[in-house]
Amino acid sequence: MATQTEKPSNYYDIVIVGAGPVGLMLSTCLARWGYKIKHIDNRAEPTPTGRADGVQPRSLDLLRNMGLKSAIMAYKPARVYEVAFWDPPKTGNAGIVRTGTWASCPSFIDARYPFTTLLHQGMIERVFIADLEKNGVQVQRPWTITGFTSDEKVNPEYPVEVQIEHVDGTGSENIRAKYLFGGEGARSFIRDQLKIGITHKDPIAYVWGVMDGVVRTDFPDIKMKCTIHSEQGSIMVIPREDNMVRLYIQIASSTDADFNPRKTATIEEVQASAKRILQPYTIEWERVEWYSVYPIGQGISDKYTLDHRVFLGGDACHTHSPKAGQGMNTAFLDALNLAWKLHAVESGFASRSLLETYEPERKEVAETLLDFDNKYARLFSQRATSDVAAVTAATADVPTGNAPEEENEFIKMFKSSCEFTSGYGVFYKANALNWSATHPAQSHVVLDAAATRLQPGRLFINANVTRVIDANVVHLEQEVPLNGSFRLFVFGGAPAVSAQALRDLAANMARKGSFYQAYARPDAAAVSHHERHNPHSLFFTVCTVLAAPRSAIEIARDLPALLVRYRENVYADDRWDRRVPDAKAAAHAKMGLDQERGGVAVVRPDGHVGIVVKLEEGSATVDALNAYFGSFCTKKLGGDSAQL
């Protein structure tokens, strides 16, 4: 795909600066897909202690989809299922009392892993680095970027020239690349060079202290995430691996009369403060692993790229308080969003204009994050016990996923907050990738947001199904690994009803000029019969789900040859699901698709839904998909029949 056999050795597909979460996610994806990468970091080694540590539920899904989850879990991270709130007692007495707890990912969110995973960033970095090394990429350390230019007129294929050097000046390199990525954190050299400004959503700046250590305490919630407000100040408690606990404490705010962003506090001062806040409970430190004080404000980069050759992501684009544990997760998703789009463009599948969707999709999320960060702070500091109790009651284990009857504004905000922080609330607005009423693909077969639960721009919905070929019960949404391909989920409904529609789907997909055929593998004839996900095309993986018990399905008999080729991706929708207890075909029901006639969902390589169409006899289904892909692909698709 991206081999550079005839290029000079200093030509790379991409130069990635910074080996924190955003840089590592980007380089891990691109390395797996065969790109030539120069990845540098100005630190001599991965983060030894401290820094970010929260992996949200949706990020854990992503790590699993990459096959990295078990390596993360092998470090035995702490898992936060609930958050506890501690406040001064209403009696006016001294001390603190627990005023409530709530789930960090309540059951109304259909999460596989309804908890936050807490592990220090260095361990997570090492998991990525090990994977990179398997794919032949070494992070070059401690090296730094000293300059770059980007000009397609000088070199249309490799327009970026980058100068890097060893931090002690003992070596330097000059590199040509197709792309440059700045994942250097808040003080991005690349962003500064591009003269991209930062907009501060909230003018207030803060100084935070953060301390990781092992404590001895009788405070009962030391293994929980806690927000503690007392007359003596406020802290946040976050449990960690290896019996550690992290304390966040606010040291100064620009709202203080004597605010000084350089204000600091010693370890002893923070510990003394924590002791006062936790009274009547006691706390003693057995060990401090890491302590840091840093000023932080809410800021968002005005642009993520100027020319779609030099990109920014992660903390280089957005800074905010550490409270909600969103930093690493947002960084992962920035990188994922960019990675597959670079791949789609560089492999000749998508038009270069696809890259223009990176900034709006991800900047919108960052803005939501900053809004949320503000609200979250207010929520934590102002809500009273009764509200917390109301939330707890209203969001208690709801088996069928029905909304509770009484849903006040506060609960609504709580719910959307939970959705957002879990990562499941992230959604991308309408564009060429995310179908809407204004999308060029218009057809009676397109299912709009009201017609199905699968929503363009939102994540695909989880479902258990039985893989037909080996009777394994599997998580449908995890069946296609992060391979850079679009995922076609063909929900076949009842085989007796949909047989002709399935044949027509396959026949039209196989037609010359269809989205599927236009991007067929040139080496298709030589592909091993063991190839599971990309037998025909590197850009598509197809899964078929039939609303029938496994034992009633005979793949070779019930499906057309194109789908039979994906024999390891054929599923029986025959698993009971507590969220749709009365459904005959639970996965169909969860997706909001007709259990008899099914439907086809196109899911982007990053797991977000692109378009959902009816599974109809004739060519309309594939015509609509041709029009959808035609809106961002390099080739004219579908011929006459695509003119809807």
Next chain:
Amino acid sequence: MATQTEKPSNYYDIVIVGAGPVGLMLSTCLARWGYKIKHIDNRAEPTPTGRADGVQPRSLDLLRNMGLKSAIMAYKPARVYEVAFWDPPKTGNAGIVRTGTWASCPSFIDARYPFTTLLHQGMIERVFIADLEKNGVQVQRPWTITGFTSDEKVNPEYPVEVQIEHVDGTGSENIRAKYLFGGEGARSFIRDQLKIGITHKDPIAYVWGVMDGVVRTDFPDIKMKCTIHSEQGSIMVIPREDNMVRLYIQIASSTDADFNPRKTATIEEVQASAKRILQPYTIEWERVEWYSVYPIGQGISDKYTLDHRVFLGGDACHTHSPKAGQGMNTAFLDALNLAWKLHAVESGFASRSLLETYEPERKEVAETLLDFDNKYARLFSQRATSDVAAVTAATADVPTGNAPEEENEFIKMFKSSCEFTSGYGVFYKANALNWSATHPAQSHVVLDAAATRLQPGRLFINANVTRVIDANVVHLEQEVPLNGSFRLFVFGGAPAVSAQALRDLAANMARKGSFYQAYARPDAAAVSHHERHNPHSLFFTVCTVLAAPRSAIEIARDLPALLVRYRENVYADDRWDRRVPDAKAAAHAKMGLDQERGGVAVVRPDGHVGIVVKLEEGSATVDALNAYFGSFCTKKLGGDSAQL
């Protein structure tokens, strides 16, 4: 516990011969518990290919309990959820047709992992070897045993003398040990030296061919476990990791007129035979990884030990057909059974007579296995389609665990077979460890088999609960790792009802001379407050489960200090369970315990239930436990109050 600081360097706690599954499980357990081990194997390296490959559901629980499951799963083993049966068509036509499938671990078995995990033995060995090395034990290879004697008169503490040497004769050692274990497989040198005979349950011997390889076929069930009978012969298909498949084929039987145990077949002959059997489907080999032909009969060792110093386990004790995938699992459980008993005796907890329970407990299982092996063969070869259909219908997803109404003999046998092969059916008969009406501990508080679902000698029952301290949803049965300790599960019922009973339980456990206090850690005062499972005693870990929502439980308020110390092992029984959908406290309900008043279950270190007693106010509960432990412990327990 077992340090040897003043002993000569050639003194060991145990010499283990053979580094297959039985030897590795034994040595891994004992190494973790601090014993000095000499472990030898006459092969130069772990099994490179082939051999045993089936890990049954209960074994996977065990591996998880040891923290080894993820390392096994990292090899991406195949998972068998269902078995398919193929027979000649009833029409009398040539070829084969699928006559039915059934679950290998149907839903009436409450398994966490309802599938067989298939992975070649060498990978499993490597996981154990890596763990051993963490604990300082290296398997010494290729070394073999050349002789041994055992005489307590010569040396009462180290009665066993063992001679070992390098297989090429370049080195030899003379060792003194407390124990010698023979895990050398069917041709055990140690068994032969002890002149222990083999009893053949079934006089018929077979010659089997087994082939691992990668195939290309249109046979639809190649990823399933299949039993295929055709006019051309019979084979068994077992899927494997890395797209491999294993074929078992019977080459000769002593019932053949011209039987010769040395009869063999070439790879090409077996492949040609498989091709004939699979018709009308085609099969071609892309690669053969391993091929072996071996004669096997059903045999069981007459004794597992003569003097309780030299023990046998695994294939040295029992041989049978490979069909049901039981070999490795039975080996694991032989070793586990012996390991904790050796530990209990050597650490001064249990009387030496405890070792006398190893042979009867494990030999009974081996006998059941051989009976089963016979029945299984008949079942596979004789059952007709209608029976298979009946089984499928009768055992289809039964949410509440109720028995189907019509349950004929065949279904009963099928069910007990599934239970047995999954490992959940293994049970140990009444003895000092497994309470019965004839046990010395007799009290009105003991719950007999009719009064609870927890049955002495059977495995503890799975349940989801919420850990109070951090709100993590956990698998109760996995909360205590394989630490050699007895597990006390205190089901506290409703806190308001049981408060006094819990206080009395703790007070009587803390009394001088109680089972708990008599085996207190001498270093208890110096134990870290982070010690989770053994704060007071190395022989007991206590878990408390309250029938209340997590948010209503305040550990320090609701429990007596002894149980508070196990703050990380306190659980809320507040998770819904599909098997007891109407229960308020599902874990209590699944155990068959009163949801208001609870009960106490003593679980052996190997996960089998020992005794179940009521949680009653006063001393009767602890008195009964004193009497139970007093029947096999080294100390007189409970004083006067233990005389029931």
